[in-house]
Amino acid sequence: MHSLKNASRILKRNGCHKKGLKVSGLKLEPETLNLKQNNMENFTNETIDTKQLPKFEEVQFSVLHPNYWMVTLMSLTVFFLIIGIGGGLALFFNDILTPFVLEFSIAFVCLIVIVLFFSRVGFKKKGFAFRNHDVLFRHGIIATNTLVIPYNRVQHVALHEGLISRFFGLAKIEIFTAGGRSSDIEIPGIAKEEAEKIKQLLMGKIQKQL
């Protein structure tokens, strides 16, 4: 009984009594789905064919803007410059370490190569997709992670422009849920205008869902 009270309360608050949701060709009234357990006049409960459901794993992901690789390269350059200068000074002024300059240099170069390689792999693997009802973000170097957030669970959307990113006309979209930090999506490397459009789209979706 409580769920009935709640469901109708929510529906009333959100003013979506009349609106149905269209999903893969099926017209579903929210009431029907919400009040599965209650006996209602137009109650239907057909078996869902799980094989026919849209598959998240077959979604085509959009890749990040090529300029984002430049952004990554630049921030890495700054990072390694600072480390390199610091390390160089330490080697120069420390008498004990001075004989090992060659070894340290080789190790430093190896580190740069490894980091560059993994950044490249990470950049290649990052991808995003906006479906009709959810947003997907794929990332990860060793493991492939796919994070899916349905639009009706999105709390708010933010647009972030880093210093270097702004120079290349790129922005980052941040999508927040109530599930804490680990369930938020941050999509970097999207062209500014496109990011604005995506944000508008998401806001529209959220508004409609609420």
Added chain:
Amino acid sequence: MGGDFSQPQRQSIVGIFVMFVYSLQGYAKAFWPILVIWIFKFDEINKGYLLAGTVVFFAVIGVVAYLRYRNFTFYIDPDNDEFIITEGIFNKTKTAIQLHKIQQVNINQSFVQRMVGVYELAVDTAGSNKKEGDIKAISHVLALDLKARLLENDKKIINDDLNIDPIEASSEKQVDADIPFIKISFLSLLKIGITSNYVKSFFVLLAFFITLFDYIKQFTGRDVLQDENIEDYVDESQVSYAFLMLFVIFFLTVIAINLVKTVFTYFDYKIARQKGSLLLSFGLLNTKSTIVKPEKVQITSVTQNFFQKKMNVLELKIKQATGGEKEARKLAIEIPGCNLQEKNAILKLLFKKIPEKGVMLQPNFRKLGFSIFVTIGLPLLVFYIVRDLVVAQMPMIDYLVSFFVVFMGLVQFFIFKNNRVFINDDFIILQSGAWDISNEIIEPSKIQAINVSQLFWHKNINIGSLTLHTAGGNIAFQLGDFTAIKQYVNLWLYEIETSDSNWM
């Protein structure tokens, strides 16, 4: 119903006393090292100054307490439907909480408050990690009244919708509130006390002893652990016997502490039904009462170990929607010592039916291999490297290490054996744990986001991991059949996206 909350009003007049004691406690906590030094050097201090200082100190705290009392007001703004608290002497703070955002209203009573017969009323929303509104001294009648008013908002909307006769509703509420439908017996508490939290209490006790020895060392300049060998007290032949005795005593202390803590915290645990919510109240010295609204429950976990199964007791933990992950653990509401029937009654209230275990998914054996590598393989490798340095000082180290390997191996084996997920139409149940086996229950509609992950070398054998994010924490299942996982993810996404279900 008395009490007009539309005008700003102060707390009970005895609130001054409560504020005084709380301020005193605060200062005592901050300055206790100085106090300790004073006590030790009591003879050297000028008594006159000390007396004068103490009087001034108390007077200042008294004035501060009085001003805090004077400046603390609260009221309900009926126009904006907000609960407003103003406080602060120099830094004024005005907290406005929208009534519909209020998640919980707790009425607690600490020992100090019990002495002067007032209660504390704390308002909690999902927004941030700390309690937003906190009234330190309020009479019981007023507290109940205010609580009803603060939570009225929900009821009002429901009543508007369904046109329930208000008289009927209130009488129903009365009946519900008066009869607790579950009371946790003292015996159940005892059972839970001696069978749970071994590991946690062990570390707490260990930390306590280490700090104790540290303090003794600081004050006396003698290191108890180093200077005084156990051989000084017992014969060499009896060292192992003494160790065993020490271990048993240590273990018994752990159990005793657990028992006392459980009884003190959860004494007289009552669960009542109120407007479809659960009303919990418990505590020996500090009585706490909390409301759990079923729709705000995110994760419900049922924990039971072997002994508890034999004694027919278990622990229920309810996680509600919170702002962050760290607080989720703290805000979990525990119901210790229910038996099977009580558990089923509570679950029925929360979910409207008893969750059943559906299709089972088990992790691949590689999960066992990986956890053994991390918990046994890596430590053994480190041990192998440093063994030559340590072995001279501690000849027993080899035995300790082999004991560790066997123990860890058993723990990992049981963790693997117990780890599984049960999925049916309405519930996802994750079973985990080595000794304390817990079943975490969530409804698919509470899912906020889904993360699916696969290591690239697991592609061919088709296994992968799944993390379900809810507003009350995450549920993770590693290295299961990836095809099945993907199929369920698609199903859950479909269910979430086609319904506007209320997750909070």
